[in-house]
Amino acid sequence: MTAAAQEPPRFAAERQQRIAAELRERGRVEVAELASAYGVSEDTVRRDLRQLAARGLVQKTHGGAVALQATLLPTAQRASVLTGAKRAIARAAARLVEPNQTLFVDGGTTTLALVDRLKAADAPRPLTIVTHALDVALAVSDEPRIRLVLAGGVWHSAARIFVGDGALATLQAYRADIAFLGACALHPRAGLTAHDPQEASLKRAMVDGAARRILLSDATKLDVVAASAVCPLDEIDAVISDAAPQWLSGRVKVQQI
Numbered sequence: 507m508t509a510a511a512q513e514p515p516r517f518a519a520e521r522q523q524r525i526a527a528e529l530r531e532r533g534r535v536e537v538a539e540l541a542s543a544y545g546v547s548e549d550t551v552r553r554d555l556r557q558l559a560a561r562g563l564v565q566k567t568h569g570g571a572v573a574l575q576a577t578l579l580p581t582a583q584r585a586s587v588l589t590g591a592k593r594a595i596a597r598a599a600a601r602l603v604e605p606n607q608t609l610f611v612d613g614g615t616t617t618l619a620l621v622d623r624l625k626a627a628d629a630p631r632p633l634t635i636v637t638h639a640l641d642v643a644l645a646v647s648d649e650p651r652i653r654l655v656l657a658g659g660v661w662h663s664a665a666r667i668f669v670g671d672g673a674l675a676t677l678q679a680y681r682a683d684i685a686f687l688g689a690c691a692l693h694p695r696a697g698l699t700a701h702d703p704q705e706a707s708l709k710r711a712m713v714d715g716a717a718r719r720i721l722l723s724d725a726t727k728l729d730v731v732a733a734s735a736v737c738p739l740d741e742i743d744a745v746i747s748d749a750a751p752q753w754l755s756g757r758v759k760v761q762q763i
């Protein structure tokens with residue numbers, strides 16, 4: 507349903523939710539059209555779009571905006587999306603780690619933020635970190651009381667991870683106290699999914715080999731489906747996120763930051 511076919515929203519938050527929904531459905535919106543449909547000034551719409559852009563949900567263009575599919579961006583571009591939320595998620599996740607634990611750490615910018623927190627002077631030690639993510643490995647490579655296991659294989663440049671049989675075999679050979687999983691997409695029926703089948707198989711191996719499975723996800727990954735299945739929602743023990751939609755909090759333990 508388009509903006510014009512609905513009762514105009516009364517509040518800014520509701521209007522911004524409608525704009526975000528329009529973008530998901532149509533891919534782009536125009537300032538003049540939204541202003542007319544919602545009965546507000548074009549400056550008000552531009553302000554709404556700036557706020558949505560600051561949350562990493564849209565990319566402003568001349569005269570409007572286009573949907574920003576953050577889950578499909580290369581790692582280098584995703585690093586600048588919702589950085590504050592990712593740091594807060596990382597802080598909450600780091601508090602769950604105890605000395606002498608073995609951790610699976612997935613690829614992605616939010617899990618990398620977690621590793622940065624685990625480098626703090628007061629972080630628990632010793633630790634073992636098992637990862638297929640090059641940036642995670644580099645971040646802890648000089649930490650004397652972190653034992654690093656890098657699952658090497660074929661280099662996947664967009665995701666900055668190693669994939670393939672070699673990486674998979676390494677992950678399958680280990681067991682972890684906690685698997686800290688990055689989210690490509692999480693959906694109430696489709697569960698956790700990934701864009702690349704090789705990446706999905708590595709996430710699956712971490713799910714299978716961990717006593718606890720904790721998903722670190724900002725709001726852009728929720729209620730989204732990617733092509734390759736990882737696991738159903740009920741195989742995730744907890745989600746740490748900046749959003750807690752009812753479909754998620756009713757089925758999984760959610761820590762909203």
